[in-house]
Amino acid sequence: MATEKIKKTCKFGHTFYKSSDCPTCPTCEKLKEPASGFLALLSNPARNALLYHGIDTIQKLSEFTEKEILKIHGIGKASLPAFRQALEENGLSFKEDEHKK
Template sequence: MSENQGTPLPKIGSPAERALATLGVTTLEGVTKHTEKELLALHGFGPRGLRILREALAEKGLSLLGE
């Protein structure tokens, strides 16, 4: 599945969405290519966004890199 055809990101807030976009991440599947540490290091991405993403990933049977 390509990044463009993946599952849309959940509503995590504009700053967090922009932060993920700097990595080229626009889908849940794209998130799985990154670690928690990488995501939290992004300006505008914090614990709330991480929690929301983890919940959405778990619903799809996916996880962050290294988990």
């Protein structure tokens, strides 16, 4: 049984259909995606999680350990290879874990 989709319009005038009460406009979400940089490599949930925590540059990402990044809701182990590669390409790395020294 298919759920009926309701026509909605966001505050920017984009029209879309949703079967839930979710107000998120797919067009607005697509426009928010960065065209380049390490954030462009991530899924929306992972990108939004980093942005929520103020991590919007590769330099800021390098200030955290892998463990700290993995504790952020929305970030999983699948994101680590992309993070490592982006850090390496910029001559950076994750912060060293103090407990491993």
